[in-house]
Amino acid sequence: MTTKEDTPPAAGTPRIVDLVRSDPRAAVTELRAATARDPHNAGAHRLLGRALRELGRDEEAEAAEMAAIRATVRDPEMVTIAAAMVAGDLPAAEQRLRGRLSGQPTDVAAIRLMAELAARIGRLKDSETLLRRALELAPGFLAARANLATVLYKQNRYGEAAEVLDEVLARDPVNPGNRNLMAATLGRIGDYDEALRLYGELTESFPEHAKLLMSYGHMLKTVGQLEQSVAAYRRALTVEPHLGEVWWSLANLKTVKFDDTDIAAMEAALAADVSPDDALHLHFALGKAYGDRKQAEPSFRHYASGNAIRREQVAYDPDGIAAQVDRVVEILTPAFLAEREGQGDRSPDPVFILGLPRAGSTLLEQILSSHSQVEGTMELPDIPAMAMREARAAGSDFRDWPAAIAAMEPHRLAELGAEYLDRTRVQRKTDKPFYIDKLPNNWSYAGFIHLILPNARIVDARRHPMDCCFSNFRQHFAKGQGFSYGLDDIGRYYADYVRAMDHYDRVLPGRIHRVIHEDLLAEPEAEVRRLLDALDLPFEEECLQFHRNTRAVRTASSEQVRQPINRSGVDQWLPYEEWLGPLKAALGDLPETYARRAP
Incomplete structure (x- = not known):
């Protein structure tokens, strides 16, 4: 069928489409004449690009394709669609885009806009597919390639994002947005030196860009350059004093003590007309500031306010976590596990440290990564991503990975284990035989890990529930910890975790x-000797000197694990006890029984 784009009005009759296929040289002559008569004829430019590709004249084809994109942007319909996107009227934009693409399916500018729309509503895989189609049609469409890198980054596919960004930056090495994304991506795959170099150059070029300075501070913190990190955060605040995330970043170092001037500045920022996001970060930072001063009432008040704002923003369902544990108990029986014993990939390389956030997992990682045979990485997102994908593919709720495992052919378990090893290979920077994945939330997937990687080691980091849960309440996480913004939710989450581990x-x-x-x-x-014995590793004195380890640490505990073991975090909940009734009720007897093994 001939579409509207196949018959550009100024380019003649529909025969031009057939001419592109049968005699592209003649088609080029006609289409060049058409575009000379009407430089804004996007359809003619697109067909010209196609004809030039047929002739192998790729550079000229790229120029024609980009001319088509520029012409499309001037189209009144596209202007209307873009205005709807800017105004946030995504349903109207989507309806118009679908109509346009049904008639002009190779309009790459429209395809890119549809990809942007899909990304904005969380359909990242659809966005990726659309962007890859746009690049298939117009390989030189650099903006679409940069968008693809962003979508891959948001899917936690950092290695692939870096490869795409290499192509983008080879064509446009000075674009600050793409260089910023590359710096963040390099940080995610552990190339910290190059990430710091990029951030350093960017902050020199854009010294008044507060969020860029904040990102630089984050990276400096990760590699242990604490003074430089604080300086970067302070520079950001001179640019935007009300930027709450920077105040929280300073608080989250755990080593900065705010003075009267800082507290007054944060209180003034809260009193101003700041966004909810700025407000919640300011509340968390002030909670830390007053807590350091042993002023429990204002400290708790600010923590509660920050958590309340964030709780309204996240879609957290505590019943969903309970239901997932129910399915683990129901499906992962001794008989079920025995039937599948040893069917996964038999590599012994990964060491999983799991549990709740703020339970000491970073300390265990630091101890183990000080061993000559163990490499520390970071909190890797791959196990949850794979488990949820398999659940959806099986037609189940995204949490119901046990049902997906039950329906799998035996060979699939080994394939998944091999996939995990492949996905995480980019994180390995040494030739040490073992490496750590310390994503705490992997407790939800411990059975999945066991089945796809039967020889992987699994370590459960467990801390007293009152200290652990209240520490979560005081910690604002960037993402992924929706349970942590309500005392009742935190207590229920801890109880479900223990129930799963007991099983x-x-x-x-x-x-x-x-x-x-x-x-x-x-x-x-x-305890370190017991841990190493459990992992079949010889004792090494360096594991007790973990605080001397200079490796990069990305978590909230980064500065704490650079100090010798101490008890400063024990019983920090006690000054706040009068407000912790909902947490105590949700935990039941766990404060007394949390350390016991299941009968």
Whole structure:
């Protein structure tokens, strides 16, 4: 069928489409004449590009394709669509885009806009597909290629994003937005030196860009350059004093003590007309500031206010977590596990440290990564991404990975294990035989890990529930911890985690090694020896000198694990006890029983 774009009005009759295929040289002559008569004829430019591609004249084809894009942008219909996108009227924009693409399916500018729309509503895979189609039609469409890198980054596919950005920056090496994304991407795959170099250059070029300075501060913090990190954050605040995320970033270092001037500045910012996002960060920072001064009432008030704002923003369903644990208990029976024993990939390389955030997992990672045979990486997103993908592919709720596992052919388990190893290979920077994935939320997927990687080590980092849960309440996470913004939610989450671990203790006895944080603080050498024995690793003295390890650390505990073991974090909930009734009610007897193994 001939479409509207196949018959550009000024280019003659529909025969031009057939001419592009049968005699592209003649088509080029006609189409050049058409575009000379009407430089804004996007359809003619597109067909000219296609004809030139047929002739192998790729540079000329690219010029024609880009001319088509420029002409399309001037189209009144596209102007209307773009205005709807800017105004946030995405349904109207989508309706118009669908109509346009049904008649002009190779309009790459429209395809790119549809990809942007898909990304804005969270349909990242659809956005990726659209962008790849746009690049297939117009390989030189640099803006679409940069968009593809962003979409890959948002899907946690950092290695692929870096490869795409290499292509983008080879064509346009000075674009600050793309260089900024490359710096962030390099940080995600552990190329910190290059990331710091890029951030340093960008902040020199854009010294008044507060969020760029903040990102630079984050990276400096990750590699342990604390003074430089604080300086970058302070520079950002001279540019935007009300930028709440920078105040929280300073608080989140855990080593900065705010003075009277800082507190007055934060309170003044809160009193101004700041966004909810700025407000919640300011509340968390002020909670830390007053807590450091032993002023529990204003400290808790600010923490509660910040959490309340964030709780309204996140879609968290505590019943969904409980239902997932129910499915684990229901499906992962001893018989079920025995039937699938050893069917996954048999590589012993990964060491998973899981549990709740703020339970000591970063400390365990720092201890283990000080061993000559173990490489530390970061909190890797791959296991949840794979488990949720398999659940959706099986037609289940995205949390119901046990049902997906139950429906799999045996060979699929080994394929998934191999996929995990491949996805995480970009994180490995040394030739050490073992590497750590310390994403705490992997407790939800411990059975999935066991089945796809039966020889991987699994370590459960567990901390006293009152300290652990209240620490989560005081910690604002960038993303992924929706349970942490309500005391009742946190208590229920901790209880479901223990219920899941109790189940694994019963059906896979000895499979998961547990480290009780308080025991580690009391007897560090004995607990470290137990941990290394469980992982079949020889004891090394360096593991007790973990604070001397200069490796990069991305988590909120980065500065704490650069100090010797201490008890400064124990019983920090006690001054706030009078406000913690909902947490105590949700935990039940767990403050007394959390360290026991299931019968």
